Amino acid sequence: xxxxTPRPSDSATDALSIDSAVVRxxxxxxxxxxxxxxxxxxxxxxxxxxxxxxxxxxxxxxxLGPENVLPVLMPYRTSSSAxxxxxxxxxxxLGLTPTVADISPQIDAYFDxxxxxxxxxxxxxxxxxxxxxxxxxxxxxxxxxxxxxxKTELLLGYGTVFGDMASALNPLGDLYKTQVFxxxxxxxxxxxxxxxxxxxxxxxxxxxxxxxGFGYPLVDSLLxxxxxxxxxxxxxxxxxxxxxxIEDIGRRVRGxxxxxxxxxxxxxxxxxxxxxxxxxxxxxx
Amino acid sequence: MTVTDARPAASVASPPxxxxxxxxxxPGADPTDVVVTxxxxxxxxxxxxxxxxxxxxxxxxxxxxxxxxVVFPELSLTGYFLKDLVPEVAxxxxxxxxxxxxxxxxxxxxxxxxxxxxxxxxxYNAALxxxxxxxxxxxxxxxxxxxxxxxxxxxxxxxxxxxxFTAPLGAAQxxxxxxxxxxxxxxxxxxxxxxxLARQGVELFICPSASPGRGVVRGHALGTAGSYDSMTRTxxxxxxxxLLYCNRVGFEDGINFWGGSRxxxxxxxxxxxxxxxxxxxxxxxxxxxxxxxxxxxxxLLRDERHDINDAETERLRNRRALD
Numbered sequence: 001x002x003x004x005t006p007r008p009s010d011s012a013t014d015a016l017s018i019d020s021a022v023v024r025x026x027x028x029x030x031x032x033x034x035x036x037x038x039x040x041x042x043x044x045x046x047x048x049x050x051x052x053x054x055x056x057x058x059x060x061x062x063x064l065g066p067e068n069v070l071p072v073l074m075p076y077r078t079s080s081s082a083x084x085x086x087x088x089x090x091x092x093x094l095g096l097t098p099t100v101a102d103i104s105p106q107i108d109a110y111f112d113x114x115x116x117x118x119x120x121x122x123x124x125x126x127x128x129x130x131x132x133x134x135x136x137x138x139x140x141x142x143x144x145x146x147x148x149x150x151k152t153e154l155l156l157g158y159g160t161v162f163g164d165m166a167s168a169l170n171p172l173g174d175l176y177k178t179q180v181f182x183x184x185x186x187x188x189x190x191x192x193x194x195x196x197x198x199x200x201x202x203x204x205x206x207x208x209x210x211x212x213g214f215g216y217p218l219v220d221s222l223l224x225x226x227x228x229x230x231x232x233x234x235x236x237x238x239x240x241x242x243x244x245x246i247e248d249i250g251r252r253v254r255g256x257x258x259x260x261x262x263x264x265x266x267x268x269x270x271x272x273x274x275x276x277x278x279x280x281x282x283x284x285x
Numbered sequence: 286m287t288v289t290d291a292r293p294a295a296s297v298a299s300p301p302x303x304x305x306x307x308x309x310x311x312p313g314a315d316p317t318d319v320v321v322t323x324x325x326x327x328x329x330x331x332x333x334x335x336x337x338x339x340x341x342x343x344x345x346x347x348x349x350x351x352x353x354x355v356v357f358p359e360l361s362l363t364g365y366f367l368k369d370l371v372p373e374v375a376x377x378x379x380x381x382x383x384x385x386x387x388x389x390x391x392x393x394x395x396x397x398x399x400x401x402x403x404x405x406x407x408x409y410n411a412a413l414x415x416x417x418x419x420x421x422x423x424x425x426x427x428x429x430x431x432x433x434x435x436x437x438x439x440x441x442x443x444x445x446x447x448x449x450f451t452a453p454l455g456a457a458q459x460x461x462x463x464x465x466x467x468x469x470x471x472x473x474x475x476x477x478x479x480x481x482l483a484r485q486g487v488e489l490f491i492c493p494s495a496s497p498g499r500g501v502v503r504g505h506a507l508g509t510a511g512s513y514d515s516m517t518r519t520x521x522x523x524x525x526x527x528l529l530y531c532n533r534v535g536f537e538d539g540i541n542f543w544g545g546s547r548x549x550x551x552x553x554x555x556x557x558x559x560x561x562x563x564x565x566x567x568x569x570x571x572x573x574x575x576x577x578x579x580x581x582x583x584x585l586l587r588d589e590r591h592d593i594n595d596a597e598t599e600r601l602r603n604r605r606a607l608d
Contacts, residue, residue: 014502015502019501019503026501029536030539169539279368279370280368281539282364
């Protein structure tokens with residue numbers, strides 16, 4: 001669906017405008033600390049040619065040095081050639097040598113058996129195929145998988161669970177897409193990567209904003225007010241957001257909650273994992 | 286006078302923090318001078334043994350550089366987001382670990398944080414003041430934040446007293462001990478707690494903290510850092526006392542601690558820029574003469590009307606009883 005004209009007030013724009021230097025320093029320290037704390041030195045990141053993975057890679061480079069960042073390009077035969085060119089441009093700028101793993105043979109071999117599979121099914125399979133490659137590289141190179149999902153995608157559930165949503169650590173998960181763009185500009189990523197329309201590139205001509213039905217600036221400002229400021233429905237309406245749009249986004253957030261949580265466990269004992277057996281992830285690291 | 290020796294937060298266990306330069310301690314200064322050191326560290330979560338060794342190293346270094354008091358952050362012996370580790374890392378007052386820390390306080394007073402277990406199996410977020418080889422004062426955190434990213438009251442018991450104490454500061458041999466009070470992190474967000482200590486004559490607020498950094502809106506630096514900046518300056522100025530704010534650094538489960546440890550003078554001004562987000566020792570000289578001057582210039586404590594406060598509090602208590 002398409003909403004009415006975006007009317008985020010000035011304060012929403014202000015609230016979403018981040019202090020890029022503070023955020024960059026925090027994320028660089030986050031990656032350095034979380035990777036080394038668990039005994040690793042290296043990371044692996046899937047470079048799609050898009051802004052999220054480029055930013056994750058850039059942060060990882062600052063944190064660990066380019067020699068410790070392994071970018072993997074995993075095109076499918078229908079992927080846009082511009083995407084691969086952009087991923088290579090990012091690699092070159094960051095001083096990285098990408099590994100290329102074309103997923104076409106394994107995807108095609110699988111779907112030969114399920115020729116009627118729709119593109120959603122194919123897209124999810126590709127995302128999970130890429131995940132298995134990243135985790136294989138993780139083992140091969142003793143490197144942690146860096147995530148690239150931003151807060152907008154995570155809240156909307158616009159990602160494949162156990163696919164592109166899988167990672168060991170994610171520096172971008174608390175940044176809305178518009179904030180990712182701002183930080184990408186601040187760290188000087190190539191303009192081609194920042195200026196093109198965001199796309200999952202799972203099929204030709206795919207575009208996030210077309211598929212979602214709204215633009216990132218509008219949804220980010222609504223999500224900011226809904227999630228970060230916990231504004232009520234009447235308050236959101238008063239801020240100028242269309243009622244149907246509020247309803248749609250609320251439904252997407254609620255409906256994708258399962259993707260953001262570990263699988264549920266049937267409770268039997270007095271101490272069930274993640275329910276009343278609660279230890280920090282850093283336990284023992 | 287300041288020494289701020291910064292070093293990377295990641296290398297907790299390896300090379301020692303460079304000792305503050307002895308030249309920072311002016312010879313022949315005011316006889317009421319006391320050198321205090323804030324040990325802004327990144328404790329290892331759940332590893333009391335490693336943290337204890339780190340404390341002992343830094344206590345030695347600070348003492349060698351002339352410090353009379355070394356302050357460590359909140360839960361400095363255990364780390365902060367402990368969750369179910371609380372009973373597993375808890376220490377009793379008579380534990381070997383706390384006895385070793387106490388022994389280290391023979392030559393320099395020390396404030397360190399741990400989970401303190403009582404005989405009736407309550408676990409407190411405690412800040413212990415060691416002096417002269419023993420535990421001199423214990424503050425059990427009263428305000429346990431249990432909202433947002435905090436979950437303290439699920440795991441910990443609430444302290445029930447806010448008391449000042451005399452801080453011997455033995456190594457400095459001041460003409461008289463200082464009157465001090467400890468507030469642990471969230472305790473500071475309750476001005477009544479600060480006021481209670483001030484009313485007991487506190488001239489040195491000791492504030493160990495484990496404050497997670499959050500809020501990255503442009504133009505406001507780090508949101509939490511801004512809040513603590515206001516609070517520490519305001520309290521020091523309104524209560525014309527020194528305030529030692531020692532926050533921790535490092536990450537736990539992806540959550541950063543922003544550091545920014547500082548000493549604020551009784552005029553509300555920082556003695557130097559706050560520390561950054563790396564491990565470091567922050568050393569300053571504080572003295573009673575400065576407090577005296579501040580209280581002459583701003584006799585706020587003299588003019589305080591505790592009688593009105595008491596009468597109004599009593600009235601409110603009685604009214605509540607009638608409700």
